[in-house]
Amino acid sequence: MLFGYTLQIGDIVAMGIAVFALLALQVLQGMRVIRLKGRMHLKVHRIAGWATGALAALHGFIALVYANGWSVF
Helix, strand or coil: CECCECCCHHHHHHHHHHHHHHHHHHHHHHCCCCCCCCHHHHHHHHHHHHHHHHHHHHHHHHHHHHHHCCCEC
């Protein structure tokens, strides 16, 4: 249970898919397959990088809570 919400395995899988999609976006932007001009390229790349890191950390934390049967709040 996480903040009163009972975790399901589907929640963890959905978060993993979201992290993978953001990681694919990062790779495509870095390879310039997705083309953005000027400063916008760096800005979007930086924001997507932070979002990927935050979602990956949340995904790992949720997996730990689920696997260990912890109850957070």
